[in-house]
Amino acid sequence: MATSSADRRIDRISGTAIPLRGNNIDTDRIIPARYLKAITFEGLGEHVFEDDRASMPDHPFENPAYAGASILVVNENFGSGSSREHAPQALKRWGIGACVGESFSEIFLGNATTIGLPCATADAEGVERLMASAEGNPRTHLTLSVAGGRVEAGGHFVPIRMPDAVREALLSGQWDATALLLDRFDEVRAVSARLPYVAGF
Amino acid sequence: MSRRTLLQKVWDLHTVRRLPTGQTQLFIGLHLIHEVTTPQAFDMLRARGAGVAFPERTYATVDHIVPTRDQGRPFADELAEQMMAALERNCREFGIRFADLGSDRQGIVHVIGPELGLTQPGMTIACGDSHTSTHGAFGAVAFxxxxxxxxxxxxxxxxxxxxxxxxxxxxxxxxxxxxYAKDVILEIIARLGVKGGVGFAYEYGGPAIEQMSMDERMTVCNMSIEGGARAGYVNPDETTFRYLAGRPFAPEGDAFERAKQWWASMASDDGAPYDDEVVIDGDAIEPRVTWGINPGQSVGVSERIPDPGASATEEAQADADAGALGEALDFMGFAAGAPIAGTKVDVAFVGSCTNSRLTDLREAARVVRGQRIAPHVRALAVPGSKAVRQAAEAEGLHEVFLEAGFEWRGAGCSMCLAMNPDRLNGREVCASSSNRNFKGRQGSPTGRTLLMSPAMVAAAAVSGEVTDVRRMLG
Structure with a gap:
């Protein structure tokens, strides 16, 4: 491994926010399938929300006021649909360092976590406050604290939540699970040995 | 031992340990891979100097990017060719079995796994594709x-x-x-919402499910993820065992008898505790059609497109607020309150991991037999695998489709997701047996998808508009 888990610890993400209103924004919209036709994730950032941006001139990702934002604020069931990791990869490569939303699709949340992109939930009121503050002043500076369980925006605090395992993985730098999963490989072998179908019945 | 669900039994049996993060390390019994979501994964392995731990528990095929018409190599699409070459190289380097384009076993990953008998009850299965839930039809836990x-x-x-x-x-x-099964799962998603299943596996049961063939059960489980559920399953029974008997990777002889006993023992116990229970009246389900931009936005074919101005009905989507309705109606260009029947269609697509199996093709062929598709309609019948294609041809189904004016294609994902030459143009409306009606899903950013059963797609192809297939079935 190139870096130790200590180097990979993720706690505070600071920067401006980009508010993206709407429920059930699916991964086909985040990154259209034509950009999955590649053998690397390079260059995905520039195509994030490409079709939505083309059809909605006021799409936040088209708005220069939100250029350089690092915290994406969304509503319900963000990232539904396809399991493509390309979706969080595209967001991360665009510059997003964390997402806050009312809820996330499960596969999206897992994919985001495993590439070190924290996704935290807040209640509808908290999300609305974050969106309104970014819309009112796109230069509002935010700090998301994984350990503190809150986002600070212009002197106000919005509480956020994460599944315990996700928070623990981010704070300990163990969000890339491969090393953990290989840590006690003899136990993996032991499970395989007790499965009737592995033995051919 | 206390009463447990199938999910709990499979989970307990496959748990390696509890990780320091609190998550479970779960052994995966079968790993299915394809060309789209694996090249970067193999590169990451190489970068770490890691190998494939259990190549014999891994099986590869190619489906998303393959042209369904001209499959000669190299592909005309250079990017598709690169992905194909990468999978070939990776399978060779790591010793993974690969049903490539030259193999009789090639097809959509969620069609060939079951067809080959790789998918079995009581297993854990993973694949870099959200429709992996399909394999739950066998009583596997599949992510x-x-x-x-x-x-x-x-x-x-x-x-x-x-x-x-x-x-x-x-x-x-x-x-x-x-x-059909498609109508059942569209009804379930309309009732419970597209995020109703987050955090859950769905266990489908009851008389209407038990009467279903394996093909139909696969259709139901396939779309679990469209309801937000990461996995869905049906408890294994005699229908499951009969399907598996004689499949290339199924156990044989005495081993099959022992397997059957073990498989049956993995089914949920009577009285097992559930976190939630829902009952759907199967007698009341009618053919369904989506009118919007997520799979929860469907109505019965005799019903009207919802009106955001009207008060919400019982039938209304659990997650449908007025804003979402308005956005969907704007995109689709449909009038609130209009009947869904009579909506003109430009394209008809029978295929995808949801509905491209032999019985799906049979039901669609039943409708189009002796008919012609409407002159303004372009229609594709795309078998899910080479084996399905061969079996359909042995029954003469390809002739039924061709005589009606359908194109008869090679196996692949085709027009479900626009990663190959099959796609919508402009604002075309597609009657589709696939699983997602998201904006842009079928390859045109403004293209429109109406999800329905293969028989309903066939009915729409013939009449040129959304039609109640029950009127066309003698």
Whole structure:
């Protein structure tokens, strides 16, 4: 491994926010399938929300006021649909360092976590406050604290939540699970040995 | 021992350990891979100097990017060719079996796994594709995963994952003629919402499910993820065992008898505790059609498109607020309150991992036999695998489709997702047996998808508009 888990610890993400209103924004919209036709994730950032941006001139990702934002604020069931990791990869490569939303699709949340992109939930009121503050002043500076369980925006605090395992993985730098999963490989072998179908019945 | 659900039994048996993060390390019994979500995973493995832990528990095919018409190599599309070459190289380097384009076993990953008998009850299955839930039809616990997790499974044959709750969905009664598994799952998603299943596995049961063939059960489980449920399953029974007997990778002889006993023992116990239970009246389900931009936005074919101005009906989508309705109606260009029947269609697509199996093709062919498709309609019938294609041709189904004016294609994902030459143009409306009606899903950013059963797609192709297939079935 190139870096130790200590180097990979993720706690505070600071920067401006980009508010993206709407429920059930699916991964086909985040990154259209034509950009999955590649053998690397390079260059995905520039195509994030490409079709939505083309059809909605006021799409936040088209708005220069939100250029350089690092915290994406969304509503319900963000990232539904396809399991493509390309979706969080595209967001991360665009510059997003964390997402806050009312809820996330499960596969999206897992994919985001495993590439070190924290996704935290807040209640509808908290999300609305974050969106309104970014819309009112796109230069509002935010700090998301994984350990503190809150986002600070212009002197106000919005509480956020994460599944315990996700928070623990981010704070300990163990969000890339491969090393953990290989840590006690003899136990993996032991499970395989007790499965009737592995033995051919 | 206390009474347990199938999910709990499979989970307990496959748990390696509890990770320091609190997640479960779960052994994966079968890892299915394809060309789209794996090249980066293999590169990550190489970068770490890791290998594939259990190549014999991994099986590859190619489906998303393959042209369904001209399959000569190299592909005309250079990017598709690169992905194909990468999978070939990776399978060779790591010793993974690969049903490539030259193999009789090639097809959509969720069609060939079951067809080959790789998919079996009581297993854990993972694949870098959200429709992996399909394999739950056999009583397996099957997850869609992302590329970094594909790397994890390649490296360790296991996944770091949180436990799931179980929602039992009982479908009572008997489906009427012309009503299919697709209508059942569209009804379930309309009722419970597109995020209703987050955190759950769905256990489908009850008389209407038990009467279904394996092909139909696969259709139901396939779309679990469209309801937000990462996995969905049906308890294994005689229908499951009969399907598996004689499949290339199924056990044989005495081993099959022992397997059957074990498989049956993995079914949920009577009285097992569920985190939630829902009952759906199967007798009342009619053919359904989506009118919007997510799979929860469907109505019965005799019903009207919802009106955001009108008060919400019982039938209304659990997650449909007025804003979402308005956005969907704007995109689709449909009038609130208009009947869905009579909506003109430009394209008809029978195919995808949801509905491209032999019985799907049979039901569509039943409708188009002796008919012609409407002159303004372009229609494709795309078998899910080479084996399905061969079996359909042995029954003469290809002639039925061709005589009606359908194109008869090679196996692949085709027009479900626009990663190959099959796609919508402009604002075309497509009657589609696939699984997602998201904006842009079928390859045109403004293209419009109406999800329905293969028989309903066939009816729409013939009449040129959304039509109640029950009127066309003698």
């Amino acid at each position: 869609g995963i992302g590329t970094s997790q594909v790397r994890d499974v390649l490296a360790s044959q296991s996944l770091a994952i949180d436990p799931l709750k179980v929602r039992r969905i009982t479908v009572s009664g008997t489906l009427g003629p012309g009503v």
